[in-house]
Each structure stands twice: as C-alpha cells, then as structure tokens.
Amino acid sequence: MSQQLWIRMANLIFELEKKLGDNDSPGVKRNIQRMKDLLDEAGILLMNPMGEPYQETRTDLEANIASTAARGGLFVLDVIKPVLYAQQEQGRALLQKGVVIVGTKS
Amino acid sequence: MEQTINFAIDLGTTNSLIAKGGNGSVAIFKNPAGMKMTLPSVVAFRKDRILIGDKAREYIEKDPSNVFAFFKRKMGTSETFFVPNSGSFKTPIELSAILLQELKNFIFTGETPASVVITIPASFDTIQSNATKEAGYAAGFKEVLLLQEPIAASLAFANKEGKDGLKGQWLVYDLGGGTYDVALIKIENDEMKVVDHEGDNYFGGVDFDNLVLSEIIVPYLAEKYAVKDLLVKMRSSDGPFNKLYFQLLYKAEEIKIALSAHPTAEMEFDFTDEKGQTTEEFVTITRAQFEGCIRDRILSSIAFIRSLLERNKLTPAAITETVLVGGSTYIPLVRNLLTQELGIPVNASIDPTTAVVEGAAWYAGSRSSSLKAAKTDNSAGDTVSSIPDEPAAEVRMAYSKNSKDNEEYFAAAIQNVREGGRYRIVRSDGGFDSGSKPLSARINEMLPLLPNTVNVFHLRLFDVKGMPIAAILPDITIVQGKFSIHGQPLPNDICLEVDDTYSKVTQLEVIFQRNAILPLRKTATKVLSRTIAKGSDDQLLINVLEGSRYSAPQTNLPIGYISISGKDLQTDLIKGCDIELSFEISESRDITVTAYIPMIDQEYKEVFSPSSRAVNLSRLKEEVDFLRRTANGHLNRLLANERFEEGAVLQQSIQDLEAIQKKLRSIGPKDVTDVKFQLDDQKRKIAQTIESVAKGETQILLREQYFEKKEDYRELLAAANQPELLRKFDEMNAQENDWINTASTQFLRVKIKEIDRLSWDIQKKDIHYVTWLYTVYAMKPLEAFSNQKEIKALRARGDEALTRKNVDEILSIIYRMYELLIDKNDSEMIKGTGLRG
Numbered sequence: 001m002s003q004q005l006w007i008r009m010a011n012l013i014f015e016l017e018k019k020l021g022d023n024d025s026p027g028v029k030r031n032i033q034r035m036k037d038l039l040d041e042a043g044i045l046l047m048n049p050m051g052e053p054y055q056e057t058r059t060d061l062e063a064n065i066a067s068t069a070a071r072g073g074l075f076v077l078d079v080i081k082p083v084l085y086a087q088q089e090q091g092r093a094l095l096q097k098g099v100v101i102v103g104t105k106s
Numbered sequence: 107m108e109q110t111i112n113f114a115i116d117l118g119t120t121n122s123l124i125a126k127g128g129n130g131s132v133a134i135f136k137n138p139a140g141m142k143m144t145l146p147s148v149v150a151f152r153k154d155r156i157l158i159g160d161k162a163r164e165y166i167e168k169d170p171s172n173v174f175a176f177f178k179r180k181m182g183t184s185e186t187f188f189v190p191n192s193g194s195f196k197t198p199i200e201l202s203a204i205l206l207q208e209l210k211n212f213i214f215t216g217e218t219p220a221s222v223v224i225t226i227p228a229s230f231d232t233i234q235s236n237a238t239k240e241a242g243y244a245a246g247f248k249e250v251l252l253l254q255e256p257i258a259a260s261l262a263f264a265n266k267e268g269k270d271g272l273k274g275q276w277l278v279y280d281l282g283g284g285t286y287d288v289a290l291i292k293i294e295n296d297e298m299k300v301v302d303h304e305g306d307n308y309f310g311g312v313d314f315d316n317l318v319l320s321e322i323i324v325p326y327l328a329e330k331y332a333v334k335d336l337l338v339k340m341r342s343s344d345g346p347f348n349k350l351y352f353q354l355l356y357k358a359e360e361i362k363i364a365l366s367a368h369p370t371a372e373m374e375f376d377f378t379d380e381k382g383q384t385t386e387e388f389v390t391i392t393r394a395q396f397e398g399c400i401r402d403r404i405l406s407s408i409a410f411i412r413s414l415l416e417r418n419k420l421t422p423a424a425i426t427e428t429v430l431v432g433g434s435t436y437i438p439l440v441r442n443l444l445t446q447e448l449g450i451p452v453n454a455s456i457d458p459t460t461a462v463v464e465g466a467a468w469y470a471g472s473r474s475s476s477l478k479a480a481k482t483d484n485s486a487g488d489t490v491s492s493i494p495d496e497p498a499a500e501v502r503m504a505y506s507k508n509s510k511d512n513e514e515y516f517a518a519a520i521q522n523v524r525e526g527g528r529y530r531i532v533r534s535d536g537g538f539d540s541g542s543k544p545l546s547a548r549i550n551e552m553l554p555l556l557p558n559t560v561n562v563f564h565l566r567l568f569d570v571k572g573m574p575i576a577a578i579l580p581d582i583t584i585v586q587g588k589f590s591i592h593g594q595p596l597p598n599d600i601c602l603e604v605d606d607t608y609s610k611v612t613q614l615e616v617i618f619q620r621n622a623i624l625p626l627r628k629t630a631t632k633v634l635s636r637t638i639a640k641g642s643d644d645q646l647l648i649n650v651l652e653g654s655r656y657s658a659p660q661t662n663l664p665i666g667y668i669s670i671s672g673k674d675l676q677t678d679l680i681k682g683c684d685i686e687l688s689f690e691i692s693e694s695r696d697i698t699v700t701a702y703i704p705m706i707d708q709e710y711k712e713v714f715s716p717s718s719r720a721v722n723l724s725r726l727k728e729e730v731d732f733l734r735r736t737a738n739g740h741l742n743r744l745l746a747n748e749r750f751e752e753g754a755v756l757q758q759s760i761q762d763l764e765a766i767q768k769k770l771r772s773i774g775p776k777d778v779t780d781v782k783f784q785l786d787d788q789k790r791k792i793a794q795t796i797e798s799v800a801k802g803e804t805q806i807l808l809r810e811q812y813f814e815k816k817e818d819y820r821e822l823l824a825a826a827n828q829p830e831l832l833r834k835f836d837e838m839n840a841q842e843n844d845w846i847n848t849a850s851t852q853f854l855r856v857k858i859k860e861i862d863r864l865s866w867d868i869q870k871k872d873i874h875y876v877t878w879l880y881t882v883y884a885m886k887p888l889e890a891f892s893n894q895k896e897i898k899a900l901r902a903r904g905d906e907a908l909t910r911k912n913v914d915e916i917l918s919i920i921y922r923m924y925e926l927l928i929d930k931n932d933s934e935m936i937k938g939t940g941l942r943g
Contacts, residue, residue, distance in 0.1 A: 030702070034686070037629050056152065056161055058554070059139035060537030064352035065168040078349075080356065085535060085556070092559060094141050094536035097160075099356065101349055 006042050007084060007096055013039065014046060014082040045085040045092065049076050054102040060094055066103035076100045109475045111251065114223040114466035115209055116258070117202060117238070119178045120283030120310065122147050123463040124209040127471030132464050135212035139532055139539040143460065145209060148175040149201050151189045155541035158208040176284060177201045179307055181241075182234035199241045206245035207572045218574065220477055221249035223470040225258045225462055228289045228303040246573045249477055253469055255280065255462050256289035257298050259431045262456050262465035274426040275301070276453075277411065279444065280462075282432035284310035288411055290418065290425075302418055304410040311362075311434035314400050318358040319351075321399035322391060323373070331379040350377070365393045366436045397439045404440055408447050427453045431461045499523060499567060499577040508585050509555060516582065518549040518565070526570030531582075534562040542568070558587040596622050600691070603649040603659045605635045605938030606856050612938055613856050614662070616655040617689050624695065629688040635942035638679040642672035646679065646940035647725060648687065648701055650714070656845045658852040660729045660793040664786065666714030667722050668701055677706065685941065721782045726789065727770050732936035733793055734763045740800045752799050759792050759799075766792075800851050808854040809846065815861045822868050831868070876916050880904055883923045891926040 013035045020028055039046055054063060054074040060083045065074070083098035112128040121144040125134040134143050140160060150162035150173040157165070165173045172191045180198040187196045210218070226238050235252055242250035256278035264272050275292040287305040291298055320337055328336040340351040357373050364371035370392045378384045415422065428450050434440065435458045445452050456464065500521040506514055516531070527545035531553065532538065538554055545567060555561045563582040567575040601614035618626050638644045647669055653662030670679075683705040690698045695715075702709045714720070737760050744753045766785050773781060823832055838860075845853065869875040884901050891897045904919045 027707075030686075034629070034631075056155075056157060056164070057538055057540050059161065059532075059539040062160060063164045064349075064356070065164055066349045066352070078353075080353065083537070085537075091562065092535040092556065094139075097140055101352060103349075 003086070003095070006039070006044050010039055010044050010046050010084055011081060011096075014048065014079075017048075018079070040087075043087045044095070045087055047083040047085070047098070048079060049083055049098050049100060050079050052076050054100075060097055061102075062097045062099045063102045064100070066101055073104055074102045075105050077103050077105075109221075109477075111219075111221040111223055111249070111470040111473050111475050112467070113213075113219045113221070114225070114253075114258075114463055114470040115206065116225050116255075116463035116466060117178065117205065117241075118147055118282065118462075119176055119285045119307075120147060120312075121145065121459075122205055122209060123460060124212050125460075125463045125467040126213075127467030127469070129471070132467040132471070134460055134463060134467075135209075135214065137212055137536075138214065138534075139536045141536055145205070145212075146175075147178065147205055148173060149204050150174075151191045152541070153191050155543045156204065157541050158204060161539070161541070174201055182231070182237040199237055199244060202238070202241035203244035203572070206241060206247075210245070218246075220247060221251070221475045222247050223251045223253050223466050223473070225253050225255045225466050227287055227305070228254050228256050228300045229287070229305055230254075244571075246571060249475060251470075251473060253466050254289075254300055255287070256291055256300055256303070256431075258463075258465035258469065259429060259456075259461040260291055260298055260465065261468050262461045263429050263453060265465070265468050266456055272426070272429075275420070275424060276426045277428040277450065278431055279407075279411075279428050279435065280431040281407070281434040281440065282310050283312055283434070284308070286310060286407055286410075288407070288414060290414060290420075302414055304414045306407070306410070309403065309407065311432075313403065314362055314434065314437070315355055315358045317399045317403075318361060318391070318396065319354055322395055323354055323358065323389060326389060327377060327387075331377065333380060346378075346380075350375075361391055362396065362437070365391070365396050366438060369393050393438075400437070400439065401443070404443050405447070408443060411448065422448045422450050425450045427451045429453045429461075431458050433459045499575050501565070501567075501577050501579060503565075503580075503582065505553075505582060505584065507583065510587065511555070512557065512586070513552045513554045514584050516549075516551045516553050516563075520545065520547055520549065520567075523547055524569055524575070527575060528568045528572070529565065530568070531563050531565050534564065534581075538563075553582070553584065555584060555586040560585050596620055596624065596626075596691070598652050599655045600665070600689075600697070601651050601653070601655050601659075601662065602687075602941070603647070603651060603939050604632070604941045606859070610938070611852060611856065611936055612659050613853060614651065614653075614655045614657065614659055617650070618691060624691055624693045626691045627689070629686070632685045632687060633942045634679060634681050634683050634685060635938055635940055637681040638670070638672050638675065638940060640672055640675040640678050644672045644940075645724070646670040646685075647722065648685075648699060648941065649722070649725065649939055650689075650697060650699060654848070656849045656853050658793065658797060658850045660733060661790060661797055661850070663790070664721060665697060666699065666712060666720050667725070668699055668710050668712050669722060670701070670703075670710060675706070679703065679705065721786045723770070723773065723775055723777075723782060726782065726786055727767070728937050729793075730763055730766050730770065730789055733789070733796060734760060734767070737763065737796050740796065744799075755799050756796065759795050762788070762792050797850055805849075805851060805854065808851055808858065812854060812858050812861070815858060815865070819861050819865045822865055826868050828868070831864070835864075870917060871913060873911055873913050876913050876920070877908060877911075880908065880916050880920055883920055883927075886927075891923070893926050897923065897926060 013032065017032050020032065036046060049061060052075065054061065054076055061076070066077070078101040079098060080101070081096065081099040083094075084096040085092040086095045110128050112126050114125050114127065116123045123134060123144055125132055136143050137145060137159065142160070145159045146163045148159065148162040148166070150157040150165045150169070152165075152172070162173060163175075166175065172189060174187055174196070177187070177198045181202065183198070185198070187198075187201070189196055206224075213219075222242060224238055224242055226235055230238070238252060239250045259278050259280070260272055260276070272293075275290060278287075278289045278291060280287040280289075285305065285307050286309040287303065289303040290301045292301055293299070324337045324340070327333065333339070336347065339345040340347040340354075342348065353375060354373075357375065361371045361373055370390055373387075373389045373391065375387055376384050377387050415425070425448075428444055428448070430441070430452060435454065441452050441454065444450070501518055503516070503518045505516040523545055528542050529540075529545045529549060530542050531540040531551055533553070535556070537556065540551055553561070553563055561584045563584075565579050565582060567577055567579070569575050596618055597620065599614075599616050599620045600618040601616050603612050604615045606613050617628055617630075634646065638646050647667060649659070649667045650665045651659060651662040652665050683703065686702040686704070688700045692698075697714045698711065699714070700709065700711045737756050741753055741756045741760065744756065766788060769781065769785060820835070823835060849857075884904060888894045888897060900919055900923055904916065907915045907919060
C-alpha cells in the first residue's frame with residue numbers, strides 16, 4: 001500500500017480513537033490497538049501530542065495559537081491531525097506535521 | 107569548463123521555493139524541518155529568536171506586530187517595518203534576504219552556491235528589480251540573475267512538451283495563495299517576451315477559504331443556533347468563537363481541496379453554542395455550492411484578461427492557450443470558466459505550484475556563471491567561512507548521550523566568536539528547530555527527544571551576514587529509552603512452538619531475536635489449527651522456548667506456557683478462529699504472554715520469570731513419545747546402512763527415553779516435587795544427542811533431497827508460467843542461506859514437505875499428472891484399503907472420469923481413495939500445539 005494511503009489511514013485511526021474518547025469499550029480499544037500495531041509494521045509512527053507543552057521550536061507541529069493564550073506556558077489543547085513519522089533503517093523522517101490548537105491551560 | 111548557475115529561487119508573495127537544474131533535469135529541495143517544498147514567505151521576530159515560514163505564520167493572529175508577510179509588494183519602496191520585539195526597523199530587502207538564506211538551508215547536498223536565478227513578477231519595474239538583486243547579495247549570493255515569473259512558468263511548460271511546446275502568443279494565468287497575475291507572452295526574435303500584464307494584489311486562494319466560511323458555513327450555523335453576528339464574533343480575538351474560527355478555516359481549506367477531486371465533501375466539527383451546549387456537526391458541501399460562492403471573483407479575474415486583450419487589439423482567437431500557474435488553479439471552476447468565457451484552451455500539464463521554480467531552474471541550468479573561480483562542493487558537516495583568513499570557531503559540547511527523559515540539556519562553549527553571529531540547532535527528522543538565535547560564548551538549549559530511538563541533532567553557526575562559520579561540528583546523538591544500566595542483549599532466540607499441519611510436526615517461530623536489546627514487545631495474530639472440543643482433554647498450547655529457531659522444539663529450553671484445556675471451555679473453539687498473542691520482555695527478562703480469543707471473548711495472561719520454570723506434563727509425555735519413535739526410525743536407517751557405532755548410541759538414548767516414560771507414568775498432574783524438571787532436563791539432553799547423531803548423515807541426505815526437489819520444482823515452475831509463484835520461490839531461496847547449514851533434521855524435513863506441497867499445487871492442475879496418480883492408486887491391491895466395496899465403486903467411477911478428463915473430478919476420487927488407504931506412513935508425527943504456523 002502506498003505511503004499516501006497509509007497516511008490517510010493513520011489519520012482515520014487517530015480520529016476513531018479520539019471519538020472513542022473515554023468510553024469504556026475494551027473490545028473496540030483492542031481493535032484500535034491492533035490497527036496501530038499494523039501502522040507500526042507499515043513503518044508509520046503515530047504520535048498524539050495532546051496536552052504536551054508547546055514551544056515554537058517544535059517543527060513537528062503546525063500550531064494555531066488561540067488568542068486567549070497568555071504569555072508563557074503554552075500547551076496543546078486540541079489535536080486536529082496527529083504527528084506522523086516514517087520509520088526507516090536510516091532513522092525517522094517527519095511525514096505529517098500535527099495540526100493543533102495551543103493555548104494556556106484554563 | 108564553464109559552470110552553469112543551476113540554482114533558482116521562486117521568491118513568492120505567499121510561498122517561496124528553491125530548485126536546482128542542469129544536466130537535463132530539475133530537482134526541487136524540501137524543507138528539512140517539516141519536509142515541505144514550499145516555504146511560506148513569512149518572518150516573525152520573537153523575543154529571543156527569528157522564525158521563518160510555517161512557524162512564523164502561527165503568530166500572525168496572536169502577535170501581528172512582530173510578524174511580516176506580503177512584504178514582496180513593498181520591494182523598491184522606502185517603507186520600513188518596525189519590530190517591537192527588537193526595537194529596530196527592517197526593510198523589505200532585509201526581510202527578503204532572511205527568506206533567501208532560509209531557502210539556502212534546504213540544499214542538503216552541502217553546496218553553497220554563489221550564483222542564483224530569482225524570479226520577479228512581470229509588473230516589477232527597474233527599482234523593484236534592483237531591490238530583489240540587493241536582497242540576493244545581502245543573502246550572500248555573488249551573482250543574481252532575474253527572470254520574470256510568467257516566462258519562468260512558460261519555460262517549464264516548454265521543456266515538458268519539447269521545443270514546439272509553446273507557439274504564437276499565449277497567456278499565463280497565475281492565481282496563487284494571495285495574489286493574481288495574468289501575462290501575455292510571445293516569442294520575438296527567438297526570445298520569450300512579456301508583451302503586457304495585469305494583476306490584483308489582494309486576490310488569491312485564501313479568499314476562497316474565507317468565502318466558504320462566510321457564505322456557507324457561518325450562515326448555516328448562525329441560523330441553526332440563532333447566533334447573531336457569528337462571523338464577527340468568530341473573527342474577534344477575545345470572543346469564545348475564536349478557536350472555532352481557526353478550526354473551520356483550516357477545514358475550509360481542506361474542503362476546497364477535496365472538492366477539486368470529488369463532487370461533495372464533508373466537514374465534521376463540534377459546535378458549542380452561546381449556552382455552552384456542544385453538538386456534533388456534519389456539514390456536507392457540494393461542489394455546486396462552493397462554485398456558487400467563488401464564481402463572481404473568478405469572473406472578475408477573467409474580465410482583467412478581456413481588457414488586457416482589448417488593449418493589445420487582440421481577440422481570443424489569436425491566443426494559442428492559457429497556461430495555469432498557482433495552487434488555486436486546481437479548482438475545476440477556474441479552468442472551466444476560463445475555457446468557457448474566453449474560448450481559449452487551457453494548459454494544466456505542469457504542477458501549478460512548482461511551475462515557476464521549475465522553469466527558473468531550467469533557465470539556470472542553461473546559463474553560465476560569469477564568476478571567475480568555480481565553487482567547489484563542501485561535504486555536509488564542515489563548512490567554509492565567508493572570510494577565508496578567519497580563524498575557525500572552536501566548539502566544545504556537553505550533553506548526555508543516553509536519556510530516559512523526553513528532553514535533554516545541551517550546552518556548548520564557543521571560542522573565537524564574532525560579534526553578531528547566530529546559531530541554530532535542528533533535529534534530523536525535522537521535528538525540532540531552535541530557530542535562528544544570537545550566538546554568544548555559551549549556548550544552552552533543551553533538546554526534545556523522540557521516545558525509544560536515536561535522536562540526531564545538527565548545530566550550525568552563522569556570521570553576522572548569515573553565512574556559515576567554519577567549525578568542526580559533529581552531530582549531536584542522543585539515544586532515548588532503550589539503553590539502560592541493565593540493558594543487555596538477549597542471549598538466545600525466544601520462540602513460539604507452532605504447528606506444521608502438512609508434516610504433522612511442530613516447528614519454532616521466532617518472537618524475539620538473539621541480540622535484540624531489552625525491553626521488547628511484540629504482537630502477533632495466530633489461527634487455530636484444529637478444533638478444540640469443549641469438555642475434551644485436548645489443549646491449546648502456547649509454548650514459549652529459548653534457543654535457536656532452527657532447532658527442533660524438543661531440544662530447546664521451555665520458558666513457560668499457557669494451556670487452554672477443553673475442560674475449561676464453555677463452547678468448542680473452532681478451527682480457523684483467531685488467537686491474538688502479545689509478548690513482552692522486561693529488562694530483567696520477565697516474559698509476559700497474553701492470549702486473547704475473540705471468539706469466546708476471553709483473555710489469558712501469564713508472567714514467566716527467569717528464576718522459575720513450568721513444565722507441562724502432558725506435553726512432556728507427548729515429546730518423549732515422539733522422540734522415541736523418531737529415534738527408532740533413525741536407528742533402523744542407521745542399521746540398514748551398517749552404521750553400528752552410532753546405532754549403539756541411539757539404542758542407549760531409546761532406553762533412557764523408556765526410563766523417563768516409566769517415571770512419568772508415576773507422576774500425578776498435581777505433583778509438587780522437582781522430578782518433572784529433572785525429567786525435562788534429561789529429555790532435552792537426549793533430544794540433543796539424537797539430533798547430533800542423526801544430524802551428520804541424515805542432514806547430508808536431507809539436504810541433497812531438498813536441493814533435488816527444489817530443482818524439480820524449478821522446472822515445473824518454468825513450464826507452468828506462473829510469475830507469482832516464481833516470485834515466492836525466489837523469496838524462499840533468498841532466505842535459504844540463513845539456515846541451510848545449521849538447520850535441524852526436523853527443520854529440513856519441514857522444508858522438503860513445503861516444496862512437495864508447492865509442487866503439488868502445480869501438478870494437481872495438470873491432467874496428465876493427475877491421470878497418472880489415479881492409475882497408481884487404482885492399481886493398488888484391494889487389501890491395501892479399509893473398505894473394499896467402496897474402492898470397487900470408486901474405481902468404476904474413476905475410469906469413467908478419465909474419459910471426461912476433468913481434473914477436479916479425478917482428484918476428488920483420488921482423495922477419497924487416499925482416506926481409505928490403511929498404511930499412510932504417518933509414524934513420525936507429534937500432536938500439534940493448536941497454533942497454525
């Protein structure tokens with residue numbers, strides 16, 4: 001499967017997991033974990049930066065800065081698209097920047 | 107030899123690119139941080155660093171007074187920009203120079219070109235053009251050639267279609283992210299010339315995104331949720347809808363792009379109304395709706411073309427084609443309206459986002475540089491100073507090479523630092539970029555790390571002009587996670603025992619390889635190889651062993667097992683159902699095995715530590731029995747070949763095995779003594795003895811047999827003309843070297859059976875082979891079968907079937923005859939674990 005198709009699949013899996021949220025559904029969670037393991041096998045690393053601190057040095061994120069953000073202490077408040085890296089023998093390379101909304105934690 | 111310029115830059119109003127031409131091809135460089143080809147033409151001045159491109163764009167809404175975009179249109183004017191964060195003024199030339207220097211960083215080959223071609227709009231006059239050259243010099247280039255954008259785009263098209271590409275007069279319609287330009291070009295005296303041009307500095311793709319919001323989404327939401335002045339509230343920086351504005355604008359851009367390829371697209375988002383209630387919204391937008399809101403803007407851009415043509419006293423019929431440039435020309439309505447309204451054919455054969463830089467690179471590849479000294483390539487890592495006689499900067503670095511945290515502290519001390527210098531640290535995968543920061547005698551940075559991998563960072567130093575400073579700067583390598591004080595490699599393979607249902611023996615499948623570094627994790631899904639009936643004594647065995655994966659399972663050390671007995675089941679476990687397994691080894695070599703069976707929704711989990719062992723008694727009995735039968739088989743073969751010495755060793759082994767069997771009979775299933783461990787150890791030693799005795803001779807024989815069969819199979823394959831099977835065969839061959847010299851006899855037998863099976867797959871479709879096989883069975887004496895009456899009937903049917911020459915029919919008769927055969931020669935087999943291999 002071409003890398004482009006895997007990227008789209010990775011985004012869909014991320015969205016699915018996000019929708020599942022805190023719903024306790026171990027059966028569904030297990031399937032989602034298997035899908036992520038498959039991504040791993042395909043050489044795609046999926047990272048969810050939710051809640052992580054944000055600095056502008058993070059070129060793996062495309063940030064929309066909410067204007068309510070005060071000085072200092074920016075965090076990722078919402079993730080629209082996850083960060084994807086391609087795993088190769090030579091190392092990792094960024095495939096897709098995470099699209100996020102950052103601001104101060106209320 | 108004269109050098110050609112080769113490098114070209116499209117310095118756009120919204121986005122810029124850099125490419126290299128020459129040698130008949132063009133390559134566009136990607137941004138190493140983020141891997142994109144386009145660099146947004148935006149510069150942001152933060153308190154402690156300068157950001158360029160995507161990162162700078164993030165601050166447009168938040169800190170607009172320190173962010174600068176669209177400064178291209180101010181080139182050649184005396185307007186300057188005040189930067190509150192630094193308290194200084196910047197000119198458009200300085201801002202453009204920053205962009206140009208950033209683009210130079212995209213060149214991963216290590217070259218630092220002295221000459222470059224930079225494109226300019228057709229509307230630029232002399233002053234504006236000179237300003238662009240100045241920017242080039244400020245960025246460190248020694249020679250700057252200018253090329254008009256519509257000409258560059260036309261060159262890209264011409265090179266694609268060959269010399270006869272563009273004829274007569276044509277239009278270049280350039281609709282980019284934020285600007286619109288249209289130019290009329292023709293060839294005069296063998297040269298491309300811009301005859302006339304028109305444009306609008308405030309019309310581009312971003313307007314379409316906003317139209318989707320203001321004409322479709324916002325009215326829908328405002329009505330459904332009864333929110334007054336929703337758009338104003340969304341755009342206002344202190345309103346609760348501001349976050350929504352970003353989300354929807356981003357999604358509107360995605361929708362716009364999707365609608366170019368599909369007739370409808372869906373936008374999904376959560377909407378929180380003024381009462382605080384959140385609803386999931388799914389809005390479907392059709393292409394027709396989208397086209398409805400952008401139609402008027404496009405029509406007015408076409409009106410520009412009409413006045414352009416009128417001015418030049420031309421009718422559309424005199425124009426050969428309209429060449430499309432700029433990302434927004436992907437939109438089908440743009441192409442359709444252009445063709446419809448003007449009647450001029452549209453040419454979209456080149457990627458509109460890269461057409462300008464491509465054409466400029468072609469041009470650069472054909473123009474010689476007028477610089478005297480040819481620039482030599484530098485390899486990445488070491489860099490050449492802009493002032494040759496300057497002493498190199500000395501850098502000493504301090505940081506931890508291994509880390510368990512997700513960031514590490516990095517410090518460096520620099521000698522011979524010049525005033526006004528800058529530095530930058532980038533992570534090699536593109537996920538971190540410190541930005542351009544002022545350089546002093548000490549550098550301190552916190553470097554973020556990706557988990558469980560090697561993180562490589564590059565440090566670069568620049569002088570006040572932005573040129574690289576000479577210094578020895580080795581890569582900064584930090585390993586996160588994996589290595590620890592206890593970290594040891596695994597001394598042996600850890601394997602799972604699986605069934606080979608064709609040979610009716612078991613073999614090993616590797617879970618974790620020898621020398622892998624702990625801790626490790628792996629998941630796999632297996633399939634049940636036979637039905638386990640509820641209430642029966644049968645068991646599904648998940649048996650984990652330590653030792654070479656090519657050995658026989660009986661010779662390896664059992665680490666632990668999970669046994670799921672029929673007695674524990676509420677329903678039958680059907681052959682073919684999935685078993686999800688996951689294995690984990692900790693640093694202290696504890697192995698956790700988890701098995702989940704979706705069919706009965708049950709999970710089983712066991713942790714095996716290296717200090718305790720478990721021996722499955724019923725399995726031990728099966729193994730001892732299997733070994734005895736195998737040893738007997740070997741013994742007979744040895745004696746037949748008069749190998750009496752080795753025969754004697756085997757006879758001793760067989761006696762030892764019988765002794766073990768006797769002891770096993772007197773151990774109950776709940777025995778708490780160490781006896782079963784002792785017996786297991788003994789069994790393994792005997793298995794190894796049998797293996798080594800049998801190995802020598804049998805191995806040679808088996809290997810010969812294997813190669814013979816492989817050759818036969820290869821011939822079959824050649825005659826059968828099946829490329830897929832041939833490919834699988836080659837794959838098999840490629841792995842052969844790994845095991846052919848060290849494999850156990852059991853493994854070799856398995857491989858031989860594999861080739862037999864593959865050959866059978868081909869032969870069973872061949873009528874001649876099947877006919878021959880039938881006659882072999884049909885000619886066996888009646889006494890060889892268990893039901894003679896049925897055999898007679900089968901033979902009659904079979905003879906008839908031969909006349910019809912139906913392969914499948916004859917095969918079914920052969921299968922039935924085989925089932926009835928009494929002696930199937932199956933003595934050397936062992937009960938499987940239940941996991942299909």
